[in-house]
Amino acid sequence: xxxxxxxxxxxxxxxxxxxxxxxxxxxxxxxxxxxxxxxxxxxxxxxxxxxxxxxxxxxxxxxxxxxxxxxxxxxxxxxxxxxxxxxxxxxxxxxxxxxxxxxxxxxxxxxxxxxxxxxxxxxxxxxxxxxxxxxxxxxxxxxxxxxxxxxxxxxxxxxxxxxxxxxxxxxxxxxxxxxxxxxxxxxxxxxxxxxxxxxxxxxxxxxxxxxxxxxxxxxxxxxxxxxxxxxxxxxxxxxxxxxxxxxxxxxxxxxxxxxxxxxxxxxxxxxxxxxxxxxxxxxxxxxxxxxxxxxxxxxxxxxxxxxxxxxxxxxxxxxxxxxxxxxxxxxxxxxxxx
Ligand code: NAD
Ligand code: WQD
Numbered sequence: 163x164x165x166x167x168x169x170x171x172x173x174x175x176x177x178x179x180x181x182x183x184x185x186x187x188x189x190x191x192x193x194x195x196x197x198x199x200x201x202x203x204x205x206x207x208x209x210x211x212x213x214x215x216x217x218x219x220x221x222x223x224x225x226x227x228x229x230x231x232x233x234x235x236x237x238x239x240x241x242x243x244x245x246x247x248x249x250x251x252x253x254x255x256x257x258x259x260x261x262x263x264x265x266x267x268x269x270x271x272x273x274x275x276x277x278x279x280x281x282x283x284x285x286x287x288x289x290x291x292x293x294x295x296x297x298x299x300x301x302x303x304x305x306x307x308x309x310x311x312x313x314x315x316x317x318x319x320x321x322x323x324x325x326x327x328x329x330x331x332x333x334x335x336x337x338x339x340x341x342x343x344x345x346x347x348x349x350x351x352x353x354x355x356x357x358x359x360x361x362x363x364x365x366x367x368x369x370x371x372x373x374x375x376x377x378x379x380x381x382x383x384x385x386x387x388x389x390x391x392x393x394x395x396x397x398x399x400x401x402x403x404x405x406x407x408x409x410x411x412x413x414x415x416x417x418x419x420x421x422x423x424x425x426x427x428x429x430x431x432x433x434x435x436x437x438x439x440x441x442x443x444x445x446x447x448x449x450x451x452x453x454x455x456x457x458x459x460x461x462x463x464x465x466x467x468x469x470x471x472x473x474x475x476x477x478x479x480x481x482x483x484x485x486x487x488x489x490x491x492x493x494x495x496x497x498x499x500x
Contacts, residue, residue, distance in 0.1 A: 163187050163235045163238055164235060164275055165189050167182070167190070169241070169243030170203070172198045173341070174202070176206050178194055178240065185405055190218075191203060191216035193218065194243075195448060196238040197245070199498070207239060213404075215463050221269050223268070223455075228276060229471065231278060234275050238275075238280035238282065238410075239283070240282050240284075243265060243269075244313075245257070248359070256462070270321075279331040281411075282407050282411070283335045283336065284308035285317070285335040285337045287421070287460055289311055290337075291303075292307070293460070297333070297425060297463040298461075298462055299466070305357055307455065321333040330415060332416060333418075334407045335418070335420070336393065338400060340393060340485060341396075342395070342396065342399065343362075348489045352397075353498075357373075365445055367490070369441055370494045376448070378431070378448065380451065382452075384458065385451075386429060387429050390458060391428065393461035396477035399424075399475040400422055407473075409471075410470055420471065422462070422495065424464065428479060430477075436483045441487040478487070
């Protein structure tokens with residue numbers, strides 16, 4: 163299949179590109195490199211042993227996008243491009259709505275012009291808000307609690323309406339839980355700019371000495387060891403889920419949302435302990451106050467993905483930690499170290 167990948171130079175995009183290329187798909191990457199580096203794409207080319215085109219385009223530039231689409235004629239679009247820092251979205255809501263919502267509308271307009279009708283969207287478990295029950299299944303009510311989450315929900319609504327408006331269009335929204343890990347080569351991985359927001363990059367950067375210690379946000383939750391629980395999913399499993407969703411699009415002619423997680427919760431301290439074992443590094447840590455807005459527990463009911471996509475997570479937490487460590491220890495400064 164010919165697949166246009168927006169945000170393909172980013173963390174999840176690069177890993178998915180490798181999976182797509184490995185399965186024989188042809189790709190065109192569109193990225194403005196606002197949170198990534200073209201070096202990441204060079205590494206994907208090397209690992210895949212195959213070349214592909216990449217264009218520096220902001221997805222809000224409908225004209226340039228349309229031109230690229232008319233030329234490439236993709237049979238499907240995978241839409242990763244977006245801003246993703248929750249705290250930043252609270253401080254700069256308009257930037258988030260412009261990038262994530264206007265950007266998605268611009269992409270759909272370009273698809274309409276190029277008669278594209280198959281779409282996969284990077285959504286997030288954050289659309290569920292606080293749990294009314296656990297695990298979260300796709301029928302759980304949705305409620306955004308910050309502009310980032312609202313932008314994801316708005317795009318899901320837009321995709322629903324887009325699918326209704328034209329027969330033959332299909333869109334799948336993959337609601338990712340907590341992506342972590344890296345490709346086993348250690349050549350590509352997560353490379354956050356500035357101080358990371360998420361737990362795994364904080365652990366990895368502490369292990370490599372870029373951060374002095376890990377701050378554990380809250381140790382008095384009503385959980386087995388008092389720390390927050392999440393459903394961490396290996397990025398290569400997540401990448402495979404996109405390939406499975408591409409196949410499923412062929413039989414789907416409407417909008418659908420599907421959770422992508424393992425279904426298992428892990429606490430902060432459990433993840434740190436596994437990381438220490440796999441990396442043979444000690445992670446100095448300090449137990450601090452709870453982080454505002456954090457939930458105690460988040461994990462998926464991933465049975466819909468298994469039923470519809472014939473996909474389930476295969477890689478365990480040891481692999482998540484081992485592969486993160488390989489990437490971080492081989493690239494202590496991320497791609498900028500090259
Ligand atoms: P990332 O920042 O590494 O990748 C996003 C890519 O999109 C970057 O390469 C960036 O340069 C590009 N981009 C951003 N705005 C753009 C624009 N206007 N035009 C063109 N390119 C643009 O993030 P990621 O972790 O790979 O996440 C990919 C997607 O998955 C995002 O939409 C994110 O919201 C979603 N998601 C991520 C997580 C997570 O924890 N990583 C969880 C749930 C959902
Ligand atoms: C995980 C756990 C923290 C950092 C966020 C977004 C969500 C989604 C995934 C995009 C929590 C604890 C963290 C640290 C810590 N992204 N923690 N010390 O909060 O589940 O979700 O990323 O869609 O929208 O909100 O992930 O990795 O930030 O936190 O103790 O330095 O680790 O309190 O319990 P979260 P996270």
